[in-house]
Amino acid sequence: MRVALFVTCVNDTLYPDTGKAVVTLLERLGVTVDFPAAQTCCGQPQFNTGYRHETEPLVRRYAKAFEGYDYIVTPSGSCAAMVRDNYPRIGERARAEGRGEGLAAVAASVVPRTYELTEFLTDVLKVTDVGAYFPYPVTYHPTCHGLRMLGLGRRPQELLSHVKGLELVELPGAEECCGFGGTFAVKNAAVSAAMGADKARNITSTGARAVCTVDNSCLMHIGGTLARLGSEVRPVHLAEILASTEEQPYGGIR
Amino acid sequence: MSGTYLGMPAFPVAAGEAVRDTTLRGNLRHATHTIRDKRARAVAELDDWQQLRAAGKQIKDDVLRHLDHYLVRLEEAVTTAGGTVHWAADADEANRIVTDLVRATGETEVVKVKSMATQEIGLNDALAEAGITAYETDLAELIVQLGDDLPSHILVPAIHRNRSEIRDIFTDAMGRWGRPAPEGLSDSPAELAEAARLHLREKFLRAKVGISGANFMIAETGTLVVVESEGNGRMCLTLPETLISVVGIEKVLPSWQDLEVFLQLLPRSSTAERMNPYTSTWTGTTDEDGPRTFHLVLVDNGRTDTLADEVGRQALRCIRCSACLNVCPVYERAGGHAYGSAYPGPIGAILTPQLRGTDTALDASLPYASSLCGACYEVCPVAIDIPEVLVHLRERVVQGGEVTRAGNRVTLRPAKGHAAERAAMRAARWALDHPAALRAGQRLASRTRRFHPRRLPGPGKAWTDTRDVPAVPAESFRDWWQRTRGTGAAATGSGTGTGTGTGIESREGTK
Numbered sequence: 001m002r003v004a005l006f007v008t009c010v011n012d013t014l015y016p017d018t019g020k021a022v023v024t025l026l027e028r029l030g031v032t033v034d035f036p037a038a039q040t041c042c043g044q045p046q047f048n049t050g051y052r053h054e055t056e057p058l059v060r061r062y063a064k065a066f067e068g069y070d071y072i073v074t075p076s077g078s079c080a081a082m083v084r085d086n087y088p089r090i091g092e093r094a095r096a097e098g099r100g101e102g103l104a105a106v107a108a109s110v111v112p113r114t115y116e117l118t119e120f121l122t123d124v125l126k127v128t129d130v131g132a133y134f135p136y137p138v139t140y141h142p143t144c145h146g147l148r149m150l151g152l153g154r155r156p157q158e159l160l161s162h163v164k165g166l167e168l169v170e171l172p173g174a175e176e177c178c179g180f181g182g183t184f185a186v187k188n189a190a191v192s193a194a195m196g197a198d199k200a201r202n203i204t205s206t207g208a209r210a211v212c213t214v215d216n217s218c219l220m221h222i223g224g225t226l227a228r229l230g231s232e233v234r235p236v237h238l239a240e241i242l243a244s245t246e247e248q249p250y251g252g253i254r
Numbered sequence: 255m256s257g258t259y260l261g262m263p264a265f266p267v268a269a270g271e272a273v274r275d276t277t278l279r280g281n282l283r284h285a286t287h288t289i290r291d292k293r294a295r296a297v298a299e300l301d302d303w304q305q306l307r308a309a310g311k312q313i314k315d316d317v318l319r320h321l322d323h324y325l326v327r328l329e330e331a332v333t334t335a336g337g338t339v340h341w342a343a344d345a346d347e348a349n350r351i352v353t354d355l356v357r358a359t360g361e362t363e364v365v366k367v368k369s370m371a372t373q374e375i376g377l378n379d380a381l382a383e384a385g386i387t388a389y390e391t392d393l394a395e396l397i398v399q400l401g402d403d404l405p406s407h408i409l410v411p412a413i414h415r416n417r418s419e420i421r422d423i424f425t426d427a428m429g430r431w432g433r434p435a436p437e438g439l440s441d442s443p444a445e446l447a448e449a450a451r452l453h454l455r456e457k458f459l460r461a462k463v464g465i466s467g468a469n470f471m472i473a474e475t476g477t478l479v480v481v482e483s484e485g486n487g488r489m490c491l492t493l494p495e496t497l498i499s500v501v502g503i504e505k506v507l508p509s510w511q512d513l514e515v516f517l518q519l520l521p522r523s524s525t526a527e528r529m530n531p532y533t534s535t536w537t538g539t540t541d542e543d544g545p546r547t548f549h550l551v552l553v554d555n556g557r558t559d560t561l562a563d564e565v566g567r568q569a570l571r572c573i574r575c576s577a578c579l580n581v582c583p584v585y586e587r588a589g590g591h592a593y594g595s596a597y598p599g600p601i602g603a604i605l606t607p608q609l610r611g612t613d614t615a616l617d618a619s620l621p622y623a624s625s626l627c628g629a630c631y632e633v634c635p636v637a638i639d640i641p642e643v644l645v646h647l648r649e650r651v652v653q654g655g656e657v658t659r660a661g662n663r664v665t666l667r668p669a670k671g672h673a674a675e676r677a678a679m680r681a682a683r684w685a686l687d688h689p690a691a692l693r694a695g696q697r698l699a700s701r702t703r704r705f706h707p708r709r710l711p712g713p714g715k716a717w718t719d720t721r722d723v724p725a726v727p728a729e730s731f732r733d734w735w736q737r738t739r740g741t742g743a744a745a746t747g748s749g750t751g752t753g754t755g756t757g758i759e760s761r762e763g764t765k
Contacts, residue, residue: 007732019734046683048626051652052649054679058687145626145628186716188269188584188623193273194273195583196720
């Protein structure tokens with residue numbers, strides 16, 4: 001089984017710990033992980049802002065970088081959804097514009113092999129108890145693309161519920177968007193900030209020490225809002241919780 | 255559309271003001287959350303909801319594919335049943351037809367059933383210019399009209415008003431339009447409803463002309479259908495001598511059997527009711543019963559142009575239930591007026607830029623009025639993939655391209671104001687297509703990380719006004735991988751240990 005990590009551009013540049021946590025976690029579960037260095041970005045920022053043509057080279061790059069791997073695992077619900085939902089569309093549109101079958105074939109080749117981390121753990125490895133230890137109350141925010149585009153369901157909560165020491169606290173209004181939305185966060189900053197403030201209030205009301213998601217981009221917005229409001233609640237990617245053990249505990253909460 | 259919406263600012267400006275209005279925020283939050291929860295319960299009662307939803311989508315897609323056929327069939331059936339059908343290519347033509355029809359009766363007053371199509375074309379203003387007063391009889395539309403306001407919701411046009419605001423509007427304005435509000439009116443719902451009932455009754459009994467829209471039109475029999483809660487519609491549809499119905503061409507359904515699907519989808523999605531209280535159907539005219547004259551004005555107003563677009567045409571499946579508004583986190587905070595048209599919320603953000611085009615700053619900003627969270631698509635009873643259409647329209651805004659306008663294929667130029675963004679996107683794409691450039695950028699950011707300001711200038715300010723920026727880590731993931739696992743690096747074997755402990759400081763730095 002050849003497994004590649006698609007770390008995503010956001011994690012690569014801003015949250016390398018999340019990438020390291022995925023490697024740690026998967027290796028602990030006996031999976032050998034590769035990081036093809038030709039990978040960069042899935043193209044979601046371009047695509048969702050209306051620059052479909054700028055996305056096309058990145059679709060090709062993604063397919064080329066991960067050629068030959070059985071599984072492409074990514075710690076981002078949003079980027080996995082970009083590949084699964086939008087790559088076929090990009091291929092279809094290119095075909096409709098009379099630019100041949102190439103891009104559609106490229107898209108079709110990567111869609112079935114791309115897995116968000118919790119899907120890979122529960123559906124492929126078929127584990128829910130990954131031997132993790134995280135002795136704090138945690139609240140989980142289901143990010144929109146993971147929840148609605150990928151249909152992750154209760155996979156993340158299932159994984160969290162098996163983490164030793166972790167108390168999963170329910171988040172009020174959990175399924176409401178945090179207000180990140182990519183370029184929405186700056187194009188409609190007032191509404192985005194209002195959504196973020198409401199999300200932060202709900203998070204703080206749980207008394208949890210950490211808020212967890214499967215997407216660091218949403219967590220960047222949530223965490224940035226919490227920090228600005230002076231909250232002590234820590235934003236933590238799910239992978240970092242699952243990677244944490246009694247021997248190598250997560251060091252971000254004191 | 256209505257001239258009253260002309261000259262409104264782009265969505266982010268209007269929404270930014272609405273966000274600061276705490277009364278409005280409170281009203282909208284309370285109302286949308288209540289109805290959203292009720293809808294979820296009403297939908298959960300049906301085991302076959304997803305099949306119903308698929309059927310609704312399929313029927314509408316079939317109608318849109320053969321719209322020419324069904325419309326001609328409808329016209330024949332309506333005519334046979336004693337009605338007269340008029341075709342209006344745009345809002346002006348529709349307004350002219352209706353104005354002429356009212357003038358021909360010699361009347362200067364009409365009563366109206368709540369109708370989105372007449373809001374869309376700005377009929378009340380057009381009638382007023384011709385000296386004809388249109389009385390809205392739906393409770394919420396009445397509140398909006400008396401308050402000299404604009405609707406902010408498809409189903410609940412006065413959703414932005416609370417009870418005490420409504421009491422003040424009634425007390426202040428009812429006397430100018432007809433029967434004044436009772437002395438000492440309180441803000442209890444029962445008293446407010448009674449005041450409206452008394453005020454409206456004299457309009458119903460006096461009116462000789464009624465104007466309505468329709469939720470559905472049955473092609474096979476020429477029957478129109480209005481679905482409502484208050485009974486004012488039934489009054490307007492039966493008491494006047496002349497009935498004029500103004501309906502968008504996409505509202506046609508092939509047969510009565512198709513109605514069965516929509517009479518389940520619509521009430522549960524919009525008011526969270528199993529069945530709405532009043533469903534009125536009428537077929538042409540009937541001797542000795544109801545209006546003696548019936549006119550149907552079929553309105554295009556950009557619909558055929560929308561139909562020409564393969565991705566965007568799904569917006570024409572919309573049955574105006576407003577479930578997407580009630581669940582939308584952006585609508586909840588921005589309010590309906592920020593969308594600058596009769597169609598607010600997610601559906602408005604995809605419908606208005608198609609019906610009106612993307613020429614104004616407001617219309618070009620609408621496709622961006624969404625975080626693409628997808629809640630709208632999830633609740634849509636006819637499965638309109640609103641996020642897909644939003645992204646498609648964003649492409650139209652920034653890249654331009656071929657569209658249909660008034661039946662002609664035209665090439666749109668990219669909208670103004672996106673030049674810097676376009677350049678940035680191209681540059682980003684170039685860097686992302688050259689991993690070495692990406693790595694160089696990451697390393698530069700890492701080396702300079704101690705100098706990164708907490709408050710950014712330019713477009714970054716929009717972020718840092720309310721949010722801290724994440725601190726750039728000392729080392730990117732790819733550099734860590736290269737150093738620890740790459741060719742020439744000392745193999746770490748298990749690879750554990752390097753991960754969770756080290757970079758924690760990076761996020762700590764955001765505090």
